[in-house]
Amino acid sequence: MSDRSSIASGHGHQESRVCFCGLPCPLRTSSSKDNPGRRYVGCPKFKDGTGTHCKFFDWIDDLVNDRTRAMLSELKIKNKLLEDQLRHKEVVESRLYFLLFALYGLCLALSSMLMYVIFGVPQGIDRRKLPF
Numbered sequence: 281m282s283d284r285s286s287i288a289s290g291h292g293h294q295e296s297r298v299c300f301c302g303l304p305c306p307l308r309t310s311s312s313k314d315n316p317g318r319r320y321v322g323c324p325k326f327k328d329g330t331g332t333h334c335k336f337f338d339w340i341d342d343l344v345n346d347r348t349r350a351m352l353s354e355l356k357i358k359n360k361l362l363e364d365q366l367r368h369k370e371v372v373e374s375r376l377y378f379l380l381f382a383l384y385g386l387c388l389a390l391s392s393m394l395m396y397v398i399f400g401v402p403q404g405i406d407r408r409k410l411p412f
């Protein structure tokens with residue numbers, strides 16, 4: 281009997297694995313310095329801190345060479361920089377929308393005042409109670 285069953289993934293056909301405990305092993309992605317982005321499977325009890333895991337571990341992706349690792353690291357830094365720039369632009373954009381809304385309100389108020397100046401105060405309104 282096989283300990284593998286097939287599942288589909290975003291990168292084609294992958295196999296799900298079952299560890300020696302009989303538990304399905306989720307596909308994980310390494311974020312370590314030596315293996316950034318490298319996918320692996322392992323016993324799901326590995327990180328529960330009890331030390332009862334079965335030590336099943338297997339890399340899914342091949343070892344990344346130094347040049348690719350350096351490129352991945354550089355891309356991560358560029359991605360972080362672009363995310364920071366995007367966050368900054370979103371803050372600026374929200375401030376500009378607030379300013380636009382305030383200017384719109386000011387234009388409405390000024391146009392109302394201009395209408396009163398041009399056409400006068402409508403009948404039935406006490407002129408002494410107007411702010412201008």
Ligand SMILES: [Zn+2]
Nearest residue numbers: 299301323334
């Ligand atoms: Zn296990």
